Amino acid sequence: MEALRELVMKPVIVVHGGAWAIPDEMAKASVDGVKSAATEGFLAMKTGASALDAVELAVRALEDNPVFDAGHGAVLNANGEVELDAIIMDGRNLSAGAVCSVRNISNPVSLARAVMEKTDHVMLTGRGANMFAESVGVTTVPTDTLVTEWERSEWEKAKKYPTGVRELFNCHRGHDTVGAVAVDSSGNVACATSTGGIRNKMVGRVGDSPVIGSGGYADNVSGAVSCTGHGEAILKVTLARLILSNMEKGKGVSEAVDMSLGYMADRVHEGGGGGAIVVSQTGDWAAKFTTERMAWAAVKEEVIWSGLNPSEQFKETLTQ
Amino acid sequence: MGEGRPEGPPRRTSSPPSPRRLGSPSEIPLAEPTDHDMAHGRSNGSVPGMFPVLVVHGGAGHIPNERAELSLAGVRAAVRGGYAILQGQGSAMDAVVEAVTLLENNPLYNAGCGSVLNAKGEVEMDAMVMDGTDLSSGAVSAVRRVANPIQLARLVMEKTSHLCLTGDGASQFARAMGVPDVSEESLITEYARMRWKKNIAPDANPVECQMGKMGTVGAVAVDARGNIACATSTGGMLNKMEGRVGDTACIGCGGYADNKVGAVSPTGHGEAIMKVTLARLILFHMEQGCSAEVAADKALAYMKERVGGLGGVVVVDPQGGWAARFSSLQMSWAAAQNNTLHYGLYSDENFTQNIEDPH
Numbered sequence: 001m002e003a004l005r006e007l008v009m010k011p012v013i014v015v016h017g018g019a020w021a022i023p024d025e026m027a028k029a030s031v032d033g034v035k036s037a038a039t040e041g042f043l044a045m046k047t048g049a050s051a052l053d054a055v056e057l058a059v060r061a062l063e064d065n066p067v068f069d070a071g072h073g074a075v076l077n078a079n080g081e082v083e084l085d086a087i088i089m090d091g092r093n094l095s096a097g098a099v100c101s102v103r104n105i106s107n108p109v110s111l112a113r114a115v116m117e118k119t120d121h122v123m124l125t126g127r128g129a130n131m132f133a134e135s136v137g138v139t140t141v142p143t144d145t146l147v148t149e150w151e152r153s154e155w156e157k158a159k160k161y162p163t164g165v166r167e168l169f170n171c172h173r174g175h176d177t178v179g180a181v182a183v184d185s186s187g188n189v190a191c192a193t194s195t196g197g198i199r200n201k202m203v204g205r206v207g208d209s210p211v212i213g214s215g216g217y218a219d220n221v222s223g224a225v226s227c228t229g230h231g232e233a234i235l236k237v238t239l240a241r242l243i244l245s246n247m248e249k250g251k252g253v254s255e256a257v258d259m260s261l262g263y264m265a266d267r268v269h270e271g272g273g274g275g276a277i278v279v280s281q282t283g284d285w286a287a288k289f290t291t292e293r294m295a296w297a298a299v300k301e302e303v304i305w306s307g308l309n310p311s312e313q314f315k316e317t318l319t320q
Numbered sequence: 321m322g323e324g325r326p327e328g329p330p331r332r333t334s335s336p337p338s339p340r341r342l343g344s345p346s347e348i349p350l351a352e353p354t355d356h357d358m359a360h361g362r363s364n365g366s367v368p369g370m371f372p373v374l375v376v377h378g379g380a381g382h383i384p385n386e387r388a389e390l391s392l393a394g395v396r397a398a399v400r401g402g403y404a405i406l407q408g409q410g411s412a413m414d415a416v417v418e419a420v421t422l423l424e425n426n427p428l429y430n431a432g433c434g435s436v437l438n439a440k441g442e443v444e445m446d447a448m449v450m451d452g453t454d455l456s457s458g459a460v461s462a463v464r465r466v467a468n469p470i471q472l473a474r475l476v477m478e479k480t481s482h483l484c485l486t487g488d489g490a491s492q493f494a495r496a497m498g499v500p501d502v503s504e505e506s507l508i509t510e511y512a513r514m515r516w517k518k519n520i521a522p523d524a525n526p527v528e529c530q531m532g533k534m535g536t537v538g539a540v541a542v543d544a545r546g547n548i549a550c551a552t553s554t555g556g557m558l559n560k561m562e563g564r565v566g567d568t569a570c571i572g573c574g575g576y577a578d579n580k581v582g583a584v585s586p587t588g589h590g591e592a593i594m595k596v597t598l599a600r601l602i603l604f605h606m607e608q609g610c611s612a613e614v615a616a617d618k619a620l621a622y623m624k625e626r627v628g629g630l631g632g633v634v635v636v637d638p639q640g641g642w643a644a645r646f647s648s649l650q651m652s653w654a655a656a657q658n659n660t661l662h663y664g665l666y667s668d669e670n671f672t673q674n675i676e677d678p679h
Contacts, residue, residue, distance in 0.1 A: 204489010
């Protein structure tokens with residue numbers, strides 16, 4: 001049975017660049033960024049890389065891309081500093097690694113993978129996470145290199161017009177977490193999510209992204225999910241785990257995401273907009289959101305799908 | 321249990337059901353009868369149909385004999401403190417925070433004063449609360465020098481629009497809220513320091529040594545209005561790396577509460593609990609129609625089989641059914657319902673006494 005499955009499994013990858021009101025001037029760069037990240041992960045799987053490798057590669061590509069709020073391009077907290085969160089999870093054995101509130105790390109997703117592979121722990125936070133990064137030789141960068149001019153000016157603007165935490169929290173900016181999910185030719189699934197969080201967040205605020213079951217979850221029994229959107233709402237419903245539990249009950253991937261996003265919007269009073277990408281263990285996939293926009297791309301069988309606006313789905317043949 | 325199936329919750333004329341209540345108990349099918357799952361052999365009882373109810377735990381694992389009696393006395397005292405609030409028409413949230421505060425203040429448990437030390441010999445604590453009425457929640461991770469992390473977690477829930485604050489940010493928030501800074505020494509017991517020293521010895525095997533010795537504390541409750549809450553607090557695992565965050569600060573892992581389904585507070589091997597999102601998993605089973613007890617046993621068995629982790633949980637459902645279940649050798653737990661106090665340490669133990677009994 002294993003051998004047969006290996007023969008028939010076609011690798012699939014889906015990535016997102018965050019669910020929020022993406023301004024027009026960033027639209028093309030966002031879609032190009034997710035397409036290129038998805039392609040990179042897919043091609044790696046074609047040449048034998050695991051789903052875990054593919055999601056890490058794709059998220060690294062998005063972290064390196066200043067268009068997205070993760071790694072380079074992250075938003076600033078109330079003190080004008082960068083604090084990054086990330087998670088990675090392997091659906092084979094449910095092993096996971098996460099970091100929260102790390103600074104001067106250009107690729108938090110790779111640090112999260114090191115937590116998974118080189119410690120007995122699942123999550124490291126703050127200074128401890130940075131010390132671990134040093135001990136395993138993960139490259140640190142001067143924090144300023146992670147901050148874009150654009151973000152610095154947006155942050156200054158936000159500072160100039162002080163608003164209550166609740167207003168800041170509901171602003172459209174800064175929902176663009178990045179993430180990836182994949183199933184490889186052996187039928188293994190994985191997920192990864194990385195973010196700079198929300199602008200002007202309190203120092204030390206941890207959102208959904210690094211929290212297992214909320215920002216992401218991967219289990220070979222069902223599939224893999226990466227979430228984005230209103231972090232506090234996602235946490236309250238443990239969105240990633242909720243989507244997979246709906247799939248475990250027999251729902252298809254799209255229906256499972258729609259149901260779960262609908263439940264989040266209904267149940268969480270302050271309004272819970274968001275999005276999620278999902279692959280099932282059998283290679284079905286979905287990219288859905290309730291925010292104005294979400295940049296996403298998926299590659300399956302040499303076809304790349306992508307979109308930005310609701311119900312949009314562009315299809316192209318993958319050119320290498 | 322010998323009490324038979326109760327007809328419904330006690331009627332409290334002074335407290336009409338709140339509009340947030342999901343339905344009168346007569347509209348909600350009662351949980352299945354309490355025929356215990358002897359296959360798992362740890363049958364701690366469940367009396368559906370009665371609230372208020374409060375269940376607390378003082379951690380799953382192996383409790384040294386000389387500490388066993390004290391550990392049981394501590395959970396009984398905590399449950400009495402929380403239950404008094406429920407009897408006075410207090411909220412489930414107030415009751416779980418009170419019970420966990422009492423356990424944090426008791427140096428016997430691995431939470432607040434008495435927390436285990438990290439690899440550097442320091443105390444870093446995690447805690448979370450969740451309110452089942454609207455799923456609001458607050459958590460702190462790797463927080464230092466506060467006496468009661470559970471109260472700080474509650475402040476995160478009530479005073480910020482965030483759910484979790486970590487490390488120095490959590491400490492800054494504590495200062496901003498006027499929470500007193502306590503000395504590191506005041507949180508460290510001789511016992512904690514002795515175990516830390518033992519575990520940094522060159523031939524020690526810290527993981528082996530502490531498997532299941534983790535006295536995380538927690539509480540779940542349903543109040544007279546049918547509102548549900550959970551609270552969990554811990555010093556984490558002995559000799560953990562600096563900055564390690566366990567299940568306790570992660571919603572869905574170290575706790576979850578939803579008025580529609582119930583509440584769970586787990587304890588045990590934190591990393592295993594995270595991998596299966598234990599609290600949420602148990603509530604998923606309950607949504608599918610399992611009793612609190614069956615759901616807990618299923619999820620604990622799954623955690624053992626899938627990721628090799630042991631632990632324990634306290635669970636309540638919206639009808640007042642409750643369970644205290646564990647796959648570890650022991651878990652100190654206590655529950656209060658219908659003026660009766662239940663408690664136990666080993667599998668199948670369910671001692672009872674009148675709530676007024678001072679011991």
